[in-house]
Amino acid sequence: MSVDRYSRQSFLGKHAEALIRTCVVGAVGLGGGGSHITQQMAHIGFLHYILYDSDVVEEPNLNRHVGATKADATDNTPKIEVARRMILGLQLEASIEAYQSRWQDHPYSLRGCDVIFGCVDGLAERRELEACARRYLIPYIDIGIDVHQVGTEPPVMAGQVILSMPGGPCLTCLGLLTEDELSKETARYGSAGPRPQVVWANGVLASTAVGVAVDLLTDWTRGLRQSVYLCYYGNQAILQPHIRLEYLGTEVCPHYPPGQVGDPLFKAL
Amino acid sequence: MRMTRALYHSVLADLSRPHLFAKERVGFLFARLGTAANSLHLVFPVDYAPVPDEQYIKAANLGIGAEISSASIRLAMQRTMDTGEGALHVHMHEHSGRPRFSRIDSRELPLLVTSFQYACPGAAHGGLLLSKDDAIALLWLPGQADPIPAERISIVGYPLGFYGRQ
Amino acid sequence: MNVPTEQIEELKQLFPGVRRCDEGGYAYFLLPDLPLPTGCTPSKTDVLLCPMQRDGYPSRLFFAQVVQSPVSRNWNTACRILERNWHVFSWIVDQPGLRLAQMVTAHLEALQ
Numbered sequence: 073m074s075v076d077r078y079s080r081q082s083f084l085g086k087h088a089e090a091l092i093r094t095c096v097v098g099a100v101g102l103g104g105g106g107s108h109i110t111q112q113m114a115h116i117g118f119l120h121y122i123l124y125d126s127d128v129v130e131e132p133n134l135n136r137h138v139g140a141t142k143a144d145a146t147d148n149t150p151k152i153e154v155a156r157r158m159i160l161g162l163q164l165e166a167s168i169e170a171y172q173s174r175w176q177d178h179p180y181s182l183r184g185c186d187v188i189f190g191c192v193d194g195l196a197e198r199r200e201l202e203a204c205a206r207r208y209l210i211p212y213i214d215i216g217i218d219v220h221q222v223g224t225e226p227p228v229m230a231g232q233v234i235l236s237m238p239g240g241p242c243l244t245c246l247g248l249l250t251e252d253e254l255s256k257e258t259a260r261y262g263s264a265g266p267r268p269q270v271v272w273a274n275g276v277l278a279s280t281a282v283g284v285a286v287d288l289l290t291d292w293t294r295g296l297r298q299s300v301y302l303c304y305y306g307n308q309a310i311l312q313p314h315i316r317l318e319y320l321g322t323e324v325c326p327h328y329p330p331g332q333v334g335d336p337l338f339k340a341l
Numbered sequence: 342m343r344m345t346r347a348l349y350h351s352v353l354a355d356l357s358r359p360h361l362f363a364k365e366r367v368g369f370l371f372a373r374l375g376t377a378a379n380s381l382h383l384v385f386p387v388d389y390a391p392v393p394d395e396q397y398i399k400a401a402n403l404g405i406g407a408e409i410s411s412a413s414i415r416l417a418m419q420r421t422m423d424t425g426e427g428a429l430h431v432h433m434h435e436h437s438g439r440p441r442f443s444r445i446d447s448r449e450l451p452l453l454v455t456s457f458q459y460a461c462p463g464a465a466h467g468g469l470l471l472s473k474d475d476a477i478a479l480l481w482l483p484g485q486a487d488p489i490p491a492e493r494i495s496i497v498g499y500p501l502g503f504y505g506r507q
Numbered sequence: 508m509n510v511p512t513e514q515i516e517e518l519k520q521l522f523p524g525v526r527r528c529d530e531g532g533y534a535y536f537l538l539p540d541l542p543l544p545t546g547c548t549p550s551k552t553d554v555l556l557c558p559m560q561r562d563g564y565p566s567r568l569f570f571a572q573v574v575q576s577p578v579s580r581n582w583n584t585a586c587r588i589l590e591r592n593w594h595v596f597s598w599i600v601d602q603p604g605l606r607l608a609q610m611v612t613a614h615l616e617a618l619q
Contacts, residue, residue: 169378176585177592180376180378183375183376183377183378183381184377184381186495186503203530203588204590207530207590208375208383208385209343209345209385210497237497238498239346239347239498242531244531244532251563258584287500288499290500291499291500327531330387330388332530333375335373335375335590336530337528341525341536
């Protein structure tokens with residue numbers, strides 16, 4: 073590998089390249105958000121990937137699926153193959169474990185990750201992914217976007233980037249997962265529905281998530297020292313910390329206490 | 342091995358405290374076990390118990406950094422029996438860079454682990470050795486007579502840290 | 508979640524091998540190899556009771572596999588809890604003050 077390739081990111085620190093090369097990245101969901109993330113990770117120099125997506129490329133994906141082509145839509149190329157092609161096009165020596173399935177059907181590989189990106193639909197999916205990440209002490213970075221419209225008002229686009237750090241506030245602590253919203257989702261039989269998505273908004277969130285991951289790994293800013301919960305207000309093109317962060321205490325997350333890690337230990341009553 | 346940065350710092354802080362006569366401090370980490378793909382075993386220290394000051398013994402051999410009483414070991418054994426967590430003997434060498442287990446460490450650690458395995462055979466036990474900025478660990482997985490070095494020790498927090506063999 | 512001792516004892520008596528594990532703020536009780544109502548296939552399976560409000564249900568019973576029962580149920584949800592995949596059907600047990608053992612029975616009645 074040419075040293076010159078990464079010369080423009082040398083500001084990340086003298087150990088950054090080695091850290092990036094040895095880091096194992098997990099990405100669940102390789103569509104609108106996940107395709108951006110895997111592309112960027114490959115550009116930056118990440119070499120080890122654990123990828124999950126059960127879906128194939130179809131025509132409606134082409135408005136936002138980075139790396140997917142018209143031929144992929146015609147051929148219904150699995151999204152994992154688009155990701156694999158993209159990564160290997162930049163990193164010949166990349167090791168890629170890719171599953172065309174739900175991650176829940178091949179969970180063991182995910183446990184070996186150093187960081188997990190969640191680009192999934194639905195709150196229940198997020199809860200399950202976060203539970204696994206917490207149990208195996210893996211920082212989990214969640215991205216999501218939604219567009220809703222009320223009456224004749226303009227559509228409102230909003231999204232989030234959240235870093236769920238083991239020991240710190242979880243998605244429930246941060247208010248993303250609530251009993252009310254999970255109930256509504258369950259009432260729809262768990263379907264999040266086909267959500268509106270556009271490439272530029274996905275790009276904002278994915279890029280921000282990647283930036284958080286690189287900072288976490290390299291500590292280049294020496295400023296990332298607490299929870300990340302960024303809200304994206306698409307209509308105004310603003311990304312800013314969620315106000316909830318101001319009200320977080322320093323208490324340990326009550327939903328994932330420190331001892332609840334590793335393979336589940338069922339206690340006899 | 343993966344542990345939170347908060348736990349790592351609390352261990353470092355405790356081990357850095359001077360003792361009245363011991364050259365080094367010692368503690369025990371208690372760890373849970375996890376399994377991943379390709380037979381990868383994951384060890385998660387979740388709690389730390391320092392050896393109380395009064396349970397240190399003045400070592401006759403000046404080459405020994407710290408000698409601890411059997412009471413402290415029995416306490417650790419009891420904890421593993423009660424909780425199912427593995428016990429990791431942990432101490433620190435006050436230098437930067439990759440630490441190495443001393444000859445005494447290499448002799449004593451297996452004996453200690455044998456006791457822990459007796460108390461809790463289903464857990465992973467071993468030893469963790471810290472320096473100011475690095476760490477190594479030797480782990481005895483359940484049912485294994487011989488230890489394996491931890492491939493990587495991840496400190497999970499802000500920032501992420503990776504120590505040990507790369 | 509604190510459960511009265513007498514409910515725990517009752518659970519242990521009725522469902523040998525019952526164990527508890529918590530995750531994500533929820534308490535779960537594992538009932539291994541629970542015999543299912545007559546006419547069900549399989550005849551027994553691991554079952555997980557969550558006796559807390561979860562996703563709009565006052566309590567929920569998760570099954571290690573989809574059960575074929577005399578009464579057809581809507582097995583619309585697969586979920587992952589405590590590092591296992593579980594199946595659950597739409598059924599609301601909405602009687603306040605049920606003991607844990609009664610919750611299990613009430614959920615199983617839906618399969619008869």
